[in-house]
Amino acid sequence: MHHISWTALLLSVTLSVSSGGNVLVFPVDGSHWVNMKVLVEELHSQGHSITVVRASVSWYIKEESPYYSAITIPTTGGVKEEFFGTLLTRLLNIRKDQKFFWSRLMLEFEVMDMFSGWHRQICEMMAMMFQDEVLMKSLTDAKFDVVLTDPAMGGGVLLARRLSLPLVLNVRWTVHGDAHYAIAPSPLSYVPYPGAELTDKMTFSQRVQNMLTYAIGLIQMQMIVAPHFTAFCNRFFGPDVDYFSLFQDADIWLMRNDFTFEFPRPTMPNVVYMSGFQCKPARPLPVDLEEFVKSSGEHGVIIMSLGTLGVHLPSDITEEIAAAFAQLPQKVIWRHKGAKPSSLGNNTLLVDWMPQNDLLGHPKTKVFVAHGGTNGVQEAIYHGVPIVGLPLMFDQPDNLSRMVVRGTAKVLDIATLDRAVFVEALRAVLYEPSYTENMQRLSRIHHDQPMKPLDRAIFWIEYVMRNGGAPHLRSQSFRMSWMAYHSIDVILTLLMALLLLVLIIFLAIKKCLSVLFKKKVKYE
The missing domain is CATH 3.40.50.2000 (Glycogen Phosphorylase B;)
Known part of the structure; x- marks a missing residue:
């Protein structure tokens, strides 16, 4: 053994x-x-x-x-x-x-x-x-x-x-x-x-x-x-x-x-x-990360993490993502492993790991670029941060579709992603107030519970x-069996009883009419 x-x-x-x-x-x-x-x-x-x-x-x-x-x-x-x-x-x-x-x-x-x-x-x-x-x-x-x-x-x-x-x-x-x-x-x-x-x-x-x-x-x-x-x-x-x-x-x-x-x-x-x-109030960031976040000024910060699977993105996609980020005035913190994209802008910080919950809870964070895992979506709701979704597989597209319906996210197909489409989605979520307002309303509902x-x-x-x-x-x-659960057996039994009752009534009426008809013929 x-x-x-x-x-x-x-x-x-x-x-x-x-x-x-x-x-x-x-x-x-x-x-x-x-x-x-x-x-x-x-x-x-x-x-x-x-x-x-x-x-x-x-x-x-x-x-x-x-x-x-x-x-x-x-x-x-x-x-x-x-x-x-x-x-x-x-x-x-x-x-x-x-x-x-x-x-x-x-x-x-x-x-x-x-x-x-x-x-x-x-x-x-x-x-x-x-x-x-x-x-x-x-x-x-x-x-x-x-x-x-x-x-x-x-x-x-x-x-x-x-x-x-x-x-x-x-x-x-x-x-x-x-x-x-x-x-x-x-x-x-x-x-x-x-x-x-x-x-x-x-x-x-x-x-x-x-x-x-x-x-x-x-x-x-x-x-x-x-x-x-x-x-x-x-x-x-x-x-x-x-x-x-x-x-x-x-x-x-x-x-x-x-x-x-x-x-x-x-x-x-x-x-x-x-x-x-699993969500908690944000804790203070490490000093170097806090300085980077504060340096964003009034424009704020975008954070991006595609979870464990996100580290395997092919280089042509990461190049488009990096080029899109470089066009924005916001600072970007991107959880990324592998080769550094050649199109990476000075505004983007690559990290192997990030304190995601603490960053989502930071007042400078404006948008969360996420793959749509349950944990990440719930953290975004908890902290009231709208989402640009890049679903990869499994339940992620379904999770993000719920956020789209609620007006808290825009979702893109990462397989066909190009920098122009990505920038357009980011700017929409950054500058159209409805995305942040809807997510903050969802956050208030989430927090409004007795325990x-x-x-x-x-x-x-x-x-x-x-x-x-x-x-x-x-x-x-x-x-219970499927028939019992849906009361099919009961319904069929009652229908048969009703049918039998109707048949008895029909036969009784027929018998009565037959008797009456015979009496009438005899009388004549």
């Missing part, structure tokens, strides 16, 4: 006797860890003992931390960060020429295969854990109070079932896509399906588009997810356990969005909205620990 780090387990057992709770965290790597880490650190500050399960190939989840103990599971799989660079380059090249439908379709299948591979690796890692009797006994003996996990990959959901522990989800996506679709009624007539880039006010053709997007999504999930998780559940939980019911049985869903971002839609009692929970989103999230995690779960808040509607 592979060696696994046991220090975390021993420490968690020792700390579990303290006044705080004992939390087992199963995170997803990459940008998802950025927001999970916020919850981990806050739980630690409240006196809880945290144990984090991580793969040995983790990018960002460190084995050593003052906030948690780690259980490291040795794995040989995993996706390298460089893979996304290659994927992005290919996607941008295809988007430059819209005629290459076949190439785009082939890339979609490759991405599906990539996600399928991730889910297979997760199931393989979980099988290795479940078969390690010493590990599983140690996890049981640790007496955890709750499992906190991001269900975008699903390992934590399986572990919570095996350990029979209450389950809290830090969630925007499950293995099946948007989390709302897993538990809440989602009428396609006014709830836009992710990826369709629609609103809650749809024309007939848009409703057709929404329905088709939803159907394609269902088919993709059956191809990507179902084979791996179904086989796993059959092996370890028995054939009667539907893998997705394990997700739907979660006690609390801490949603990383809310209705400043989403369109109004049905929800459920165990859904808790914590959009922007901070992070405090709300921590309350509900502790609520589950105090009460051993929250079964009284869980709907069991997902256990």
Whole structure:
């Protein structure tokens, strides 16, 4: 059996006797860890003992931390960060020429295969854990109070079932896509399906588009997810356990969005909205950065960050971006790695990393050039900074489309970006007051709530620990068949009863008329 780090387990057992709770965290790597880490650190500050399960190939989840103990599971799989660079380059090249439908379709299948591979690796890692009797006994003996996990990959959901522990989800996506679709009624007539880039006010053709997007999504999930998780559940939980019911049985869903971002839609009692929970008031900038920002004078500052994927932009695009920035009087802080663009102006500062939240909260910051990741969009809303969007892939176009509808952003296709179009978009957002006014109004709505989103999230995690779960808040509607859920069986039964009643009345009237007719003939 592979060696696994046991220090975390021993420490968690020792700390579990303290006044705080004992939390087992199963995170997803990459940008998802950025927001999970916020919850981990806050739980630690409240006196809880945290144990984090991580793969040995983790990018960002460190084995050593003052906030948690780690259980490291040795794995040989995993996706390298460089893979996304290659994927992005290919996607941008295809988007430059819209005629290459076949190439785009082939890339979609490759991405599906990539996600399928991730889910297979997760199931393989979980099988290795479940078969390690010493590990599983140690996890049981640790007496955890709750499992906190991001269900975008699903390992934590399986572990919570095996350990029979209450389950809290830090969630925007499950293995099946948007989390709302897993538990809440989602009428396609006014709830836009992710990826369709629609609103809650749809024309007939848009409703057709929404329905088709939803159907394609269902088919993709059956191809990507179902084979791996179904086989796993059959092996370890028995054939009667539907893998997705394990997700739907979660006690609390801490949603990383809310209705400043989403369109109004049905929800459920165990859904808790914590959009922007990772946002904080701006802290002072480092001295050199503060001097650069102040040097912008009345023109202010533009900040640009395209996240982890943005470091892989091809040079022809970065040259256009740099040339556009050089035409503006504003100062620019651009998170950029790689070769320095030859068209870079004196007003632009390139940095490997930036304190994004602190810069967005600086009064000199006028515009945020962003790829549209959930974390970045929420920070922009929190600080009231309008956006020029350059979406790259995944959920980013959909996120930014919501900002466009609210009049807080302009969005461009980065694949075909040229300096003239980029400058025009920047000037529009800089100098047309509506963009800033709309975003600041959205920011006021976000801040106007009775308690901070992070405090709300921590309350509900502790609520589950105090009460051993929250079964009284869980709907069991997902256990019903499609016919029962929509009352098709009831409607058919009532229609048949009505039809039978009409038939009886018809036959009775016919009999009466027949008798009357015979009497009349006899009388004559």
